[in-house]
């Protein structure tokens with residue numbers, strides 16, 4: 201097991217900066233997910249950690265030792281790629297044996313380890329098959345098995361599930377998480393899929409255009425996004441963003457938007473003076489068709505579009521100049537064009553600076569569970 205530290209790491213390709221001033225610690229045993237849209241520098245960061253690429257500036261440390269110049273083979277890391285990279289002409293067993301054979305490891309010990317790893321990954325009945333005779337998920341398990349045979353200090357995974365269909369992706373997510381729980385190997389995992397990040401990570405690091413924007417536990421990033429950009433990247437459907445204003449009445453700070461006003465939960469500090477224009481964020485699940493508490497802020501909306509998903513329905517509502525998506529229970533009777541009253545819950549309403557998008561409400565002291573327990577006075 202190992203800890204990792206990126207210390208002011210830059211990677212430039214000619215005039216292009218792929219990674220800018222990355223400072224990030226991965227603790228021993230963490231499952232860190234590097235999350236961001238295509239081209240934001242995730243793979244470059246992982247490749248530098250693997251030793252396949254070198255920082256232009258800054259230091260990468262594994263267990264406190266600077267590894268900038270250490271070749272990949274001496275870092276004790278194992279990498280799993282999106283493309284599995286299996287030998288097509290070899291059986292599963294042949295693919296698993298290849299690495300230990302190249303490393304001239306003891307044959308009997310290798311056989312025992314392969315049996316153990318195959319058991320862990322439920323590959324035992326497949327040892328005699330070739331990759332072409334396996335499903336995508338089974339191939340990915342072989343690739344994982346090969347990495348596991350190394351017993352690395354560090355596991356590095358670059359979008360390992362992106363070639364799989366939705367059902368297999370879900371299954372492999374669970375398998376990788378349970379493997380990590382059992383073995384506790386420090387893992388850095390790259391993806392652009394926020395569901396993978398939220399469900400697998402012990403910590404998430406979100407990057408945009410080469411820069412780290414926020415790192416933290418999944419729930420903390422979801423509850424307390426540092427910026428509008430992070431807020432709209434995490435959560436599906438995406439957080440609604442509407443124009444709003446800070447109001448001050450009788451010493452109470454309120455947020456005005458969608459033709460109504462709401463009050464952030466008591467104890468939350470709003471870092472913007474009265475009168476400031478702000479961008480207000482409300483997650484689709486935090487707009488309700490009935491008042492969440494007495495005196496909740498109501499506003500009117502017309503049903504513009506419905507996406508019935510079975511257990512829930514996403515309703516796009518036209519509210520004056522703004523449009524918001526509401527997550528409603530599956531059997532909510534809604535008709536296109538119908539006008540209904542919607543309710544905001546100020547406890548879960550976010551505010552962002554209208555200019556630079558930074559979060560204006562400090563939620564770090566309360567998680568969502570705490571907020572749910574904090575009822576507003578009627």
Ligand SMILES: Nc1ncnc2c1ncn2[C@@H]1O[C@H](COP(=O)(O)OP(=O)(O)OP(=O)(O)O)[C@@H](O)[C@H]1O
Nearest residue numbers: 213216218236237238239240241242243244245392
């Ligand atoms: N060898 C290279 N030469 C020039 N530019 C590169 C090189 N490798 C990466 N880049 C650029 O650096 C940026 C970051 O690339 P990187 O592959 O790290 O992004 P990513 O977030 O992993 O994207 P994806 O999810 O599409 O793999 C991109 O703009 C990419 O075009």
